[in-house]
Amino acid sequence: MNQHPNTHRHGSSKSSRREFAKFLGCAVMAGAGVAAARPLLPVTLAKSLAPVAIAQASEIPVGGYKLFRYPTKDDPCILVRLEADRFAAYSQRCTHLMCPIHFQAEKRQFYCPCHEGFFNAEDGSVLAGPPRRPLPRYAVELREGQVWVGPEQHENNG
Ligand code: FES
Known part of the structure; x- marks a missing residue:
């Protein structure tokens, strides 16, 4: 007699119940983990993405720059005065293989010495070399003589 493919025999039904119980146990544990982590996530993200004051505008001459770290102490960035x-403000990590980029004010560009990569300092776009993606760019705002940097902007990354 042919059996419907969805019909289980007694032995496999026991095994299915055991599998289902195992699955439920995992699902409950995973749910508990997510619930426990939930209150921490927004706080951590909100903290790391909050705008920060980087410099007094007066301390950076036109054509000058300042290195800083954002959004965490492990993320090197560069602020330039155009x-x-x-x-x-941009990430200081080349999008090719992460070498630090250098500002060339006279050419209004960034240079990566590792493999001769070049980026436009106006918008972070790639000018030459092996990089394929623009530099991550951060929002910049002047407030009462101070330069503030905020979350990454995505208009030049598309
Ligand atoms: S790491 Fe910058 S060009 Fe290769």
Whole structure:
């Protein structure tokens, strides 16, 4: 007699119940883990993405720069002053293999010495070399003479 493919015999039904109980146990444990972690996540993200004051505008001349870390102490970044009233902030990690980039003010570009990569300091786009992605760019705002840097902007990353 042919058996419907979804019909289980007695032995496999026991095994299925055991598998289901195991699955339930895992699901309950995973749920408990998520519930326990939930209150920590938004607090951590909110803290790491909060805008921070990086410098007094007056301490960076036009064509100058300042290195800083954002959003965590493990993320090197560079703030450049392109015009008297215009600053830009980027990750200092080359998007090719993570070497630190250097600002070349006279050419308004960033240079990566590892494999001759170049990025436009105006928008972080790739000018030449092996990198394929633009530099991650961060929001910059002037508030009462201070330069603040905030979360990453994505308009040049698409
Ligand atoms: S790491 Fe920058 S070009 Fe290779």
